[in-house]
Amino acid sequence: MNHASEAAASETPLLFGRIFDGRGGARAIGWDKAQDWQPAEPSEVLWLHICRNREGVQHWLEADLGVPEPTAELLTSDLTRPRAFREGDALVGTLRGINFNPGAQPEDMISMQFWCDGRRLVTLRRHPLQTPREVLALLDRGDGPSDAGAAITLLAELLIARMGHSIVGMNEILDDLEHDDPEENAERMLGQISTIRRNCLSLKRHMAPQHEALEQISRDAPAWFEDHDRREIAESIARLRRYLDDIDISKESALVLQDEIRARSLASSEHATYMLTIVAGIFLPLGFLTGLLGINVGGMPGMDDPDAFWAVVALCTLLFVVLIVVFRRLRWL
The missing domain is CATH 3.30.460.20 (CorA soluble domain-like)
Structure with missing residues (x-):
């Protein structure tokens, strides 16, 4: 056309x-x-x-x-x-x-x-x-x-x-x-x-x-x-x-x-939540211990001992290792 x-x-x-x-x-x-x-x-x-x-x-x-x-x-x-x-x-x-x-x-x-x-x-x-x-x-x-x-x-x-x-x-x-x-x-x-x-x-x-x-x-x-x-x-x-x-x-x-x-996506989110839970489970006792030793009241042991700080570090390290071993035996890690 x-x-x-x-x-x-x-x-x-x-x-x-x-x-x-x-x-x-x-x-x-x-x-x-x-x-x-x-x-x-x-x-x-x-x-x-x-x-x-x-x-x-x-x-x-x-x-x-x-x-x-x-x-x-x-x-x-x-x-x-x-x-x-x-x-x-x-x-x-x-x-x-x-x-x-x-x-x-x-x-x-x-x-x-x-x-x-x-x-x-x-x-x-x-x-x-x-x-x-x-x-x-x-x-x-x-x-x-x-x-x-x-x-x-x-x-x-x-x-x-x-x-x-x-x-x-x-x-x-x-x-x-x-x-x-x-x-x-x-x-x-x-x-x-x-x-x-x-x-x-x-x-x-x-x-x-x-x-x-x-x-x-x-x-x-x-x-x-x-x-x-x-x-x-x-x-x-x-x-x-x-x-x-x-x-x-x-x-x-x-x-x-x-x-x-x-x-x-759900599995990835659950894995991240799980890992955060594990980290919290490990550091919660450590945080409790350091918080307890950090209170500013009289009578705290080791206040006058120069080696007390390293003793607390060693105790925290030992507690950390124990928690890792326990979590592995429980197959949480």
């Missing part, structure tokens, strides 16, 4: 539009021409990618596409739990992908709704999503999907693949943490592990319903959703299951590593 078309599209809900040629390529189409579009060839499919929070989208869905009002509300609402269902000859669904926009966290998810009757595919989003642009780039190179079913399966596959990249990234961080020194970096490591555990919980919460949505597509899609599309969806479902298992493994690994770091 040229700059003039992009500028025109920015004034309408349309982000971009393409007409599939049935051979992996596509040509651009603007918002105005898309309103009364009819396929010139049996293999043509219209794809419109729309910003759903712009004005007039719900009315356009109802008036121009004949989408029932509850479905149009679903396609434009912020209730974006992944789901899919068949409505007559149309397939309706909501999928989620990782938010890779600047400043976003990996566990932040972006939803993409879609509606398709086999001839017209409408995808809707609120925040920028990279996956539709990837499919657009493939179409513009002539390597894209040839029909609506292939487009839906490719979009789902790319959304799931991006989730996989995020999971791999978390596992790499866990691998690095396992080789880090918990005694020097315990606080930083615990912070990173807590973040990974939160990410795992968030991804699991969003990806589990997406698994159900893909199964619903595979099971209930209309006839225009061909057998090879169902096989591709089945592959995406299998991959998503593996990712869900990987999330569980990452979560458990993070928990084990967190417990290990805390156990080491």
Whole structure:
């Protein structure tokens, strides 16, 4: 799409539009021409990618596409739990992908709704999503999907693949943490592990319903959703299951590593406390003896004897040695 078309599209809900040629390529189409579009060839499919929070989208869905009002509300609402269902000859669904926009966290998810009757595919989003642009780039190179079913399966596959990249990234961080020194970096490591555990919980919460949505597509899609599309969806479902298992493994690994770091920190603290207790046990009798001999009252023995100081030093040394021997026999040292 040229700059003039992009500028025109920015004034309408349309982000971009393409007409599939049935051979992996596509040509651009603007918002105005898309309103009364009819396929010139049996293999043509219209794809419109729309910003759903712009004005007039719900009315356009109802008036121009004949989408029932509850479905149009679903396609434009912020209730974006992944789901899919068949409505007559149309397939309706909501999928989620990782938010890779600047400043976003990996566990932040972006939803993409879609509606398709086999001839017209409408995808809707609120925040920028990279996956539709990837499919657009493939179409513009002539390597894209040839029909609506292939487009839906490719979009789902790319959304799931991006989730996989995020999971791999978390596992790499866990691998690095396992080789880090918990005694020097315990606080930083615990912070990173807590973040990974939160990410795992968030991804699991969003990806589990997406698994159900893909199964619903595979099971209930209309006839225009061909057998090879169902096989591709089945592959995406299998991959998503593996990712869900990987999330569980990452979560458990993070928990084990967190417990290990805390156990080491606790053991180090207990050892330090133990050593302080031993030192106190050794010097407490010595402190008592020197304190007793240091009271400033009359009648203290040795006050007039110049050798009394060395006698006290010898007594303290002997007491120190006796305490060390006793502690060793008690296996306190």
